[in-house]
Amino acid sequence: MTEDSPEAPGTTALYVYAVCRADGGPALDGVSGVARGEPVRTLPLGSLTAIVQTVRAAEFTDEAWQERLTDEPELERYARAHHEVVSVVAAQAPTVPLPLATLYTAEDRAGLVLGNESARFHTALERIAHHAEWGVKVYAAGSPGGDGDETARQPCTPGTPGTPEDRGRPAPGAGRAYLERRRNLRARHERQREDSLRVAETVDTQVCRLAKASRRLRPHGPGTADGHRLQVLNATYLVADHRAAELELLVKDLRERTGAGIELSGPWVPYSFVGEV
Numbered sequence: 001m002t003e004d005s006p007e008a009p010g011t012t013a014l015y016v017y018a019v020c021r022a023d024g025g026p027a028l029d030g031v032s033g034v035a036r037g038e039p040v041r042t043l044p045l046g047s048l049t050a051i052v053q054t055v056r057a058a059e060f061t062d063e064a065w066q067e068r069l070t071d072e073p074e075l076e077r078y079a080r081a082h083h084e085v086v087s088v089v090a091a092q093a094p095t096v097p098l099p100l101a102t103l104y105t106a107e108d109r110a111g112l113v114l115g116n117e118s119a120r121f122h123t124a125l126e127r128i129a130h131h132a133e134w135g136v137k138v139y140a141a142g143s144p145g146g147d148g149d150e151t152a153r154q155p156c157t158p159g160t161p162g163t164p165e166d167r168g169r170p171a172p173g174a175g176r177a178y179l180e181r182r183r184n185l186r187a188r189h190e191r192q193r194e195d196s197l198r199v200a201e202t203v204d205t206q207v208c209r210l211a212k213a214s215r216r217l218r219p220h221g222p223g224t225a226d227g228h229r230l231q232v233l234n235a236t237y238l239v240a241d242h243r244a245a246e247l248e249l250l251v252k253d254l255r256e257r258t259g260a261g262i263e264l265s266g267p268w269v270p271y272s273f274v275g276e277v
Contacts, residue, residue: 013060014043014104017051017085019096019114019121025049026092034081035059043107045115048122051089052110060103083269090269094129096121097271124274131212131238132267134247137220138203138233139261140196199260200233206254210246211237215272229261238273239266 015034020026025042028051033040035055043050058064068074079100086097104110114121208214219231239247244267251264 011057012054013057014107014110015053015055015060016043016098016102016104016110016114017053017082018089018098019045019048019050020089020093021125022047022049023093026051026089028085028088031085031088032081033085034078040085043110045111046118048114048118050110050114051085052107053085055103057105060101065101086269094125095269096124096128096274097269120275127213127275128238128270128273130241131270131273132241132244133270133272134211134237134239134244134264134266134268136203136207136233136235136237136251137231137263137265138196138200139263140230140232196230196232196260199258202258203251203254203260203262204233204235206250207235207237207247210243210250211239213238213273236272238270241267 017033017040022044026049028040028042031040033053035053038054040051040053043052068078082100086095089095090097104113204214204216214235214237217234217236219234237247248264251262254260255262
């Protein structure tokens, strides 16, 4: 889908949040969206309906948007406002959310482009109807700052020499003992990592059996909110609404059987399963 880039200050543009079926049209009372003072409304697209809002074009030029990308609180405000509209609509009907800041210069332009994509929207809506997105994360046993770092802080000598003149000297074989401890520690960490990867595959296989579709995402690494733990699975699943309780019970059972750190989040609007629209 192609978005227009409004460049002329003082003009307006059409912000599109999502597309759903035209049946009845969703209730949008009390939803503010990204533009203050402008109502969030519907735009008919034949058998489909777009959820739109008129915005000031000057706030969405390439330059303005690039500046916003460097302002984390402001960017978060826009993202939350966008998600709020999508969530309200999705709670009422199957909904295809569009990316943040999807804009068109006018209603007729939006109607033309979105209407040309109607077949793909219908396919996505069929896929996600009565389904939600759930996230599952699995973490390896142990973490940096635990056993490994504690061992590294141990002295190189296995004990304290008994006489004053011996103090400060390495005991015989101390270097060899230290290297052996380090080798054993690395071997234990590697076994833990391999065990955790096997658990991750087990979790993914089990959850996939009750999910309609799944996506494996890049595990979070150091520097993220989960950087203190090694993440071995970061996946998202499209699960039928009537199987949500079954999913929760499965994850609880997997935690108990494997002893692994497993996080379940959701249900979410199925952003990951609407395809490229």
